[in-house]
Amino acid sequence: MLRPQEQVADAMLDGWRNQQLARNLTFSTIEGRLNAVRAFNRHADAHPWEWTPKMVDDWLGDLRAVRHLKQSTLRNYAEAVRSFCAFITDPAYGWAAECERRFGTHPIQVCHEWNTATHLQESEADPAKRAFTREELQAFFDHAGEQVERISGAGRKGWLPAFRDATLFKTAYAYGLRRRETRMLDLVDFGPNPHARMFGDFGVCYVRFGKAMKGSPPKRRSVLTVGPRDGVGGLDWIVEILTQWIEEVRPAFANAHGPALWPSERSLRIGFSQMNTRFAAYRDALRLDQGLDFHSFRRSYVTHLIEDGWDPRFVQEQVGHEHASTTSIYTCVSSDFRTRTLRKAMESTVDAALRTGRKNR
The missing domain is CATH 1.10.150.130 (Tyrosine recombinase, N-terminal domain)
Known part of the structure; x- marks a missing residue:
């Protein structure tokens, strides 16, 4: 040598x-x-x-x-x-x-x-990272829609990417997707749910690029479209949005001939930098917390389903967590939800005590 x-x-x-x-x-x-x-x-x-x-x-x-x-x-x-x-x-x-x-x-x-540092906790994420409140999420989606109208009204070319990104953000929330899972969706990754035919061709979202573990291939899962439950609004509004995107708007892209659900202006699929830049621009324009990132859509999905009374096991299966403890880390239930839960428990305790008192008389 x-x-x-x-x-x-x-x-x-x-x-x-x-x-x-x-x-x-x-x-x-x-x-x-x-x-x-x-x-x-x-x-x-x-x-x-x-x-x-x-x-x-x-x-x-x-x-x-x-x-x-x-x-x-x-x-x-x-x-x-x-x-x-x-x-x-x-x-x-x-x-x-x-x-x-x-x-x-x-x-x-x-x-x-x-x-060397040891791993002592299940979650060591930045404590600033959190879910959207419902009000913040609505404001974010409203702002995304307003940008489409503003750019289109000004006669500028950028309305197509703005429409794509607004739909992409809503899809990430409506199905609790990670950033890569969202980016890698193809047109064929949606299908009907035989037990919920009212959602048409968007009853199920088939995630093919889920988070891999220990050298395994990407983990697949099926995410069901969530409809209303017990009078609480669901996430089925995404069906109309995706239908409009696929049938009316997406064909206007030069790269619409590819399989990707989210084509880019210059390539067959949108890039991470485009997603991150648009998200940060909208968040900062609304002066929202810097702790909100793309993954906050997934945190919000878990949190809001739990708040709306969905079974934790169902939520765990939807987001593809192997352990229930991982889902619990994502759950950032609001103070209003905790207050309602506490009040409901206290009312049940009082009612039970009153019934017992009446029986003893």
């Missing part, structure tokens, strides 16, 4: 990448982990067989104190380094013996419980 240290270090990273590919992890996950290891390597200014736990301490301390990264991000970085060290110290891959032969030393595990 002309540059043995550099070549061995590069070969280690290539081998680790292949190991992760064999585990069926997504390319984006693998690339993110590789970038984290490379970043640590640059900070340590040492080869993997020269790393020490103190170097990890200095690196994570710098990321937290100087760059102010969040705890979940720091833990992901540390986990990437820990996983890489586990690979190069595993006798099955022979890197320890190779380093001993070439450099007179061997790599060690540098990430331990005593120098």
